[in-house]
Amino acid sequence: MTKAPIFLRPEFKERIWGGTALRDQFGYDIPSDKTGECWAISAHPHGPNVVASGPYEGKTLAELWKNHRELFGGVEGDRFPLLTKILDANQDLSVQVHPDDAYAREHENGELGKTECWYIIDCQEDAELVYGHMARTKSEFVTMVNSGDWDGLLRKIKIKPGDFYYVPSGTIHALCEGTLVLETQQSSDTTYRVYDYDRTDQNGEKRELHLTQAIDVTTVPHVDGHANQSTEIRQGITIKTLVKAEYFSVYHWNVDGLAELTQTAPFLLCSVIEGEAKLIQGDTTFSIQKGTNFILPAEANDFKLEGKCELIVSHI
Missing domain, CATH: 2.60.120.10 (Jelly Rolls)
Incomplete structure (x- = not known):
């Protein structure tokens, strides 16, 4: 399910x-x-x-x-x-x-x-x-x-x-x-x-x-935290990897249109920081907008995002 x-x-x-x-x-x-x-x-x-x-x-x-x-x-x-x-x-x-x-x-x-x-x-x-x-x-x-x-x-x-x-x-x-x-x-x-x-x-x-x-x-001398960033452009979404590190990986999702995605992490933390969209799982549609915070749990499987919005997404 x-x-x-x-x-x-x-x-x-x-x-x-x-x-x-x-x-x-x-x-x-x-x-x-x-x-x-x-x-x-x-x-x-x-x-x-x-x-x-x-x-x-x-x-x-x-x-x-x-x-x-x-x-x-x-x-x-x-x-x-x-x-x-x-x-x-x-x-x-x-x-x-x-x-x-x-x-x-x-x-x-x-x-x-x-x-x-x-x-x-x-x-x-x-x-x-x-x-x-x-x-x-x-x-x-x-x-x-x-x-x-x-x-x-x-x-x-x-x-x-x-x-x-x-x-x-x-x-x-x-x-x-x-x-x-x-x-x-x-x-x-x-x-x-x-x-x-x-x-x-x-x-x-x-x-x-x-x-x-x-x-x-305090770390002395100071060492900048290294964030190895990359960008992936797919249909309806641009995914920017902000950091992949010991405790978390963090991404900026820029949705513009219809994006088809798969949840492969144990769980995803998602915060909408701009715009609004529909999150579609099978026959069920959820509205998300700036200020919405949610977790996509394990086995959320395939889902779609449709609209124009930006999210910060993270996982362990």
């Missing part, structure tokens, strides 16, 4: 740096004008998605992973491995770094490490991001952090819509003001803040920094 797509209700997180782009651009019903994150496809305990429709309506993705592993091709593991977010950086995010699996397992209660990647959906004209640092040795890194030489330490890159960045664990990074991003990452919520611009929250408190951990896990 062909397995139908699993549509998910987004979860939202208010953040000191958030804004309204998730409502303005995606039509989401956000909790406030400081909404920074849409957890679009998540089984993480800090924000598991609920299935929006179909036979599993009302169940969480974490419950499906636990009780219906056949939907995910029988993939092993004690937790759903990936997490898709859409981030509205209305202001600069803190400069941060994430641990790898081994460090997180030891120091963060068995949490996964966090390798991630960003697809720039939209950004203001002069937008940039922090990606890496200039220190050549660990001692130089520590000296520059302790002296607050952020201009000397941080490597800033100009960005534009459609850019893609692969951010392995150990990479110093930060999204900056005026950026809307789809992030594919390991299912982890561990972040070590290095610098937060000395800003304060509504109570006048500075947010906690995690310098000891950050110094432990």
Whole structure:
């Protein structure tokens, strides 16, 4: 039996740096004008998605992973491995770094490490991001952090819509003001803040920094995450491979017309970032549009996409 797509209700997180782009651009019903994150496809305990429709309506993705592993091709593991977010950086995010699996397992209660990647959906004209640092040795890194030489330490890159960045664990990074991003990452919520611009929250408190951990896990000298990109043009669709890496492969699908596809991965995470289309499985048609997030489970087999839309698609 062909397995139908699993549509998910987004979860939202208010953040000191958030804004309204998730409502303005995606039509989401956000909790406030400081909404920074849409957890679009998540089984993480800090924000598991609920299935929006179909036979599993009302169940969480974490419950499906636990009780219906056949939907995910029988993939092993004690937790759903990936997490898709859409981030509205209305202001600069803190400069941060994430641990790898081994460090997180030891120091963060068995949490996964966090390798991630960003697809720039939209950004203001002069937008940039922090990606890496200039220190050549660990001692130089520590000296520059302790002296607050952020201009000397941080490597800033100009960005534009459609850019893609692969951010392995150990990479110093930060999204900056005026950026809307789809992030594919390991299912982890561990972040070590290095610098937060000395800003304060509504109570006048500075947010906690995690310098000891950050110094432990930062890769020195910085190494760019390598994304081996390629493009395949088929009838009705252009598939751009953004990255094939240890924890995930990520693609940009540009549908224009009628595309016939086959689901061969254990499961596919799909987020529509522009336009609308019909997803056709046999005699069943589903409408998808900008802001729709769903999983194509194992044995989804052959399907069609008809319309004009863009998706970010990932799998383990």
